[in-house]
Amino acid sequence: MQPRQIELRIKRIKRDLMKLGPMRPGALSMQYAACQKPGCACVDPVKPKKHGPFYQLSYSHLGKSTTRFVRPNYAGQIKKELAAYKRFRELTQEWVTQELALSQLRLDLARRKDDEK
Numbered sequence: 001m002q003p004r005q006i007e008l009r010i011k012r013i014k015r016d017l018m019k020l021g022p023m024r025p026g027a028l029s030m031q032y033a034a035c036q037k038p039g040c041a042c043v044d045p046v047k048p049k050k051h052g053p054f055y056q057l058s059y060s061h062l063g064k065s066t067t068r069f070v071r072p073n074y075a076g077q078i079k080k081e082l083a084a085y086k087r088f089r090e091l092t093q094e095w096v097t098q099e100l101a102l103s104q105l106r107l108d109l110a111r112r113k114d115d116e117k
């Protein structure tokens with residue numbers, strides 16, 4: 001791989017990063033719950049019908065884990081933001097990978113040049 005090719009890749013990664021919309025880390029899960037009130041359908045002994053689904057959003061940021069409920073009508077937007085964050089992570093990791101390769105390549109090229117002297 002030539003430095004130019006890697007530089008081009010990095011350029012593309014930066015361009016893709018600029019296109020990312022709103023994002024947030026975490027995972028969304030669906031939960032069902034029983035309120036346990038006597039007579040409620042959720043505690044029916046034969047065919048219990050739990051309440052829900054409730055969307056639960058879990059994430060950790062700066063070493064702190066948080067879980068919170070999300071209203072169903074926001075689930076779509078949250079899913080988009082989670083996907084954007086995932087893409088952000090992929091792109092930044094790829095960026096670092098390419099930068100490492102580029103740096104190493106430059107070191108190798110410089111060494112070869114010195115050896116030729």
Ligand SMILES: [Zn+2]
Nearest residue numbers: 035036040042
């Ligand atoms: Zn209930």
